[in-house]
Structure formats: structure tokens, C-alpha cells
Amino acid sequence: MKYEIQIMPQNEVTTTNRDWEIAIVRANALHGQITGLTNQIQNLEQKRWMTAVVLGGLLGRMKSASQHGDFQKLFNSKKDSPKSESWFVFDKRTAQKYMKLHREVLKRARKLGTVDVALIESGRRDARTLEEIGRLSDADSLRQAYFDFGVVTPPKSHGPSTIDDNRGTGKPQPIADPEEALAARQKSACDEFARIMVDLEAMLDTGRLPLVSQEALAEGKDILNNALRIINALTNS
Structure with a gap:
């Protein structure tokens, strides 16, 4: 060249x-x-x-x-x-x-x-x-x-759940419609998954993974393998 x-x-x-x-x-x-x-x-x-x-x-x-x-x-x-x-x-x-x-x-x-x-x-x-x-x-x-600077889209923030838990500081407001409840849980799960992916991608991009202890890496490997097994089953179904 x-x-x-x-x-x-x-x-x-x-x-x-x-x-x-x-x-x-x-x-x-x-x-x-x-x-x-x-x-x-x-x-x-x-x-x-x-x-x-x-x-x-x-x-x-x-x-x-x-x-x-x-x-x-x-x-x-x-x-x-x-x-x-x-x-x-x-x-x-x-x-x-x-x-x-x-x-x-x-x-x-x-x-x-x-x-x-x-x-x-x-x-x-x-x-x-x-x-x-x-x-x-x-x-x-x-x-x-x-x-x-808009290079990566930040994860969406959301308030405490108001579906079926008491983690929020305010009184939960139950959702009567089962379809609405399911949609809310799906959105919450998608947001949480997006945050995890952004954090993992940032760790990879900044080269910090080699700084993690072997014990933590072994534990993370098991978690990731279980997650990948479920993801493969869901995406291949």
C-alpha cells in the first residue's frame, strides 16, 4: 500500500x-x-x-x-x-x-x-x-x-415498576389488563437487556475485559453461556 x-x-x-x-x-x-x-x-x-x-x-x-x-x-x-x-x-x-x-x-x-x-x-x-x-x-x-455526541444510543431510563412489585417509592398501580401487563413487562425486559448490552459493549471497546479477575470471568462465562443457550433457543424457535 x-x-x-x-x-x-x-x-x-x-x-x-x-x-x-x-x-x-x-x-x-x-x-x-x-x-x-x-x-x-x-x-x-x-x-x-x-x-x-x-x-x-x-x-x-x-x-x-x-x-x-x-x-x-x-x-x-x-x-x-x-x-x-x-x-x-x-x-x-x-x-x-x-x-x-x-x-x-x-x-x-x-x-x-x-x-x-x-x-x-x-x-x-x-x-x-x-x-x-x-x-x-x-x-x-x-x-x-x-x-x-450520538456515537452510541444511550439506554432508555425508566422509573420503578408499577406492575407486580413494590420496589418503587410510591404505591404501585396494578395494571388490570393482562395484555397491557405483559407489554409493560416486555418493554422493561427490553430496556434492561439494552442496558446490559451497552455496558458489555463499552467494556469490550475500552479493553477492560482483561482487567477482570479470573474468578469473575469464570462466573461471567457460565452466565453468558446460559444466556446464549436461551437466546439460541428463542431465536431458532
């Missing part, structure tokens, strides 16, 4: 056709900072989503500089230990979220007109750039930034 690409901050490095490998290394390093696999930045939780914005811009420039289909080849689908300088260490879905976050951040920055858009577009990841990005949202985590 031999295409020119701006991989570093503007006006700092003159790029050549050999910079693809450097771009991949930089993208993987930024992803490592986002997922907490390195200790290169302080206050990682707060700066994680800002770093994701920078990485999204880098990936967007790489994609724009690629010929059709070549950008997809940078995502290794093989399980054999890929070289980090040849493949992204994250998947295509994660990359798409990074790029969408970058686009939405720029869209909001241009609309507000109160932040330095050119600085955000520069590709830098210094304190000044992160400060400008941070002015666009009060998010203190990558997940919240995804919600705030």
Missing part, C-alpha cells in the same frame, strides 16, 4: 509513502492510552475520550488516503499474533466509533464557534488540544462521550 497520508500533526512532519507503518504504530499507541494499557497520561479516565477524538481524526485521514478497500485490510481478522506495526490492534467497529466521535466533535466545534477548530483538526494530542476538545462536553469517560 503506497499512498501519502498525513499521520502526524500538521506542519510538524513531512510525510512520505513509507509512513503507513508509523501511522499504524501511532494509532495502536493512542488506542493503548484509551484502553488504559499504558501509563503515559495522567487522569486517564477523563482524557480517554479526548484521545479517542485524536485517534478518530488519524484514522479518518488514513481512510481518506487509501484506495477503495485497502483501509479495511489494516484490520487483521486472523488470530495469529499480528505484528503491531502491520495491523491495528483494535477492530473495525471500534475504529468506526473513533472516527464518528471525531466527526461529531468537529461538527459541534464548528457550530459553537467558541473553540479552536483548527487545533482540533491538527492531529496533536497535547494539553492545549485536549483542553479545546474538553470544552465541547462534560463527559468524564469514553462511554459518556459516545452518548453525548
Whole structure:
């Protein structure tokens, strides 16, 4: 693959056709900072989503500089230990979220007109750039930034059940119609399932699963296997 690409901050490095490998290394390093696999930045939780914005811009420039289909080849689908300088260490879905976050951040920055858009577009990841990005949202985590900028749809919130339990602070109001009661329970179950999926997806995207203890993973595996068995039975019926 031999295409020119701006991989570093503007006006700092003159790029050549050999910079693809450097771009991949930089993208993987930024992803490592986002997922907490390195200790290169302080206050990682707060700066994680800002770093994701920078990485999204880098990936967007790489994609724009690629010929059709070549950008997809940078995502290794093989399980054999890929070289980090040849493949992204994250998947295509994660990359798409990074790029969408970058686009939405720029869209909001241009609309507000109160932040330095050119600085955000520069590709830098210094304190000044992160400060400008941070002015666009009060998010203190990558997940919240995804919600705030519309990258991921947040789970719907709902009040306490008023069907057949007393968990609410107010007095439950029974639903007389059995069909309405069933519909309400189905909606509650769908909302709860959506929240679980969002939380699990966020853990996968931020690379936190390897940080979970072996004991917790074993227990979670049993729960997930039981859930998958039921899901397969329901979807195949």
C-alpha cells in the first residue's frame, strides 16, 4: 500500500509513502492510552475520550488516503499474533466509533464557534488540544462521550415498576389488563437487556475485559453461556 497520508500533526512532519507503518504504530499507541494499557497520561479516565477524538481524526485521514478497500485490510481478522506495526490492534467497529466521535466533535466545534477548530483538526494530542476538545462536553469517560455526541444510543431510563412489585417509592398501580401487563413487562425486559448490552459493549471497546479477575470471568462465562443457550433457543424457535 503506497499512498501519502498525513499521520502526524500538521506542519510538524513531512510525510512520505513509507509512513503507513508509523501511522499504524501511532494509532495502536493512542488506542493503548484509551484502553488504559499504558501509563503515559495522567487522569486517564477523563482524557480517554479526548484521545479517542485524536485517534478518530488519524484514522479518518488514513481512510481518506487509501484506495477503495485497502483501509479495511489494516484490520487483521486472523488470530495469529499480528505484528503491531502491520495491523491495528483494535477492530473495525471500534475504529468506526473513533472516527464518528471525531466527526461529531468537529461538527459541534464548528457550530459553537467558541473553540479552536483548527487545533482540533491538527492531529496533536497535547494539553492545549485536549483542553479545546474538553470544552465541547462534560463527559468524564469514553462511554459518556459516545452518548453525548450520538456515537452510541444511550439506554432508555425508566422509573420503578408499577406492575407486580413494590420496589418503587410510591404505591404501585396494578395494571388490570393482562395484555397491557405483559407489554409493560416486555418493554422493561427490553430496556434492561439494552442496558446490559451497552455496558458489555463499552467494556469490550475500552479493553477492560482483561482487567477482570479470573474468578469473575469464570462466573461471567457460565452466565453468558446460559444466556446464549436461551437466546439460541428463542431465536431458532
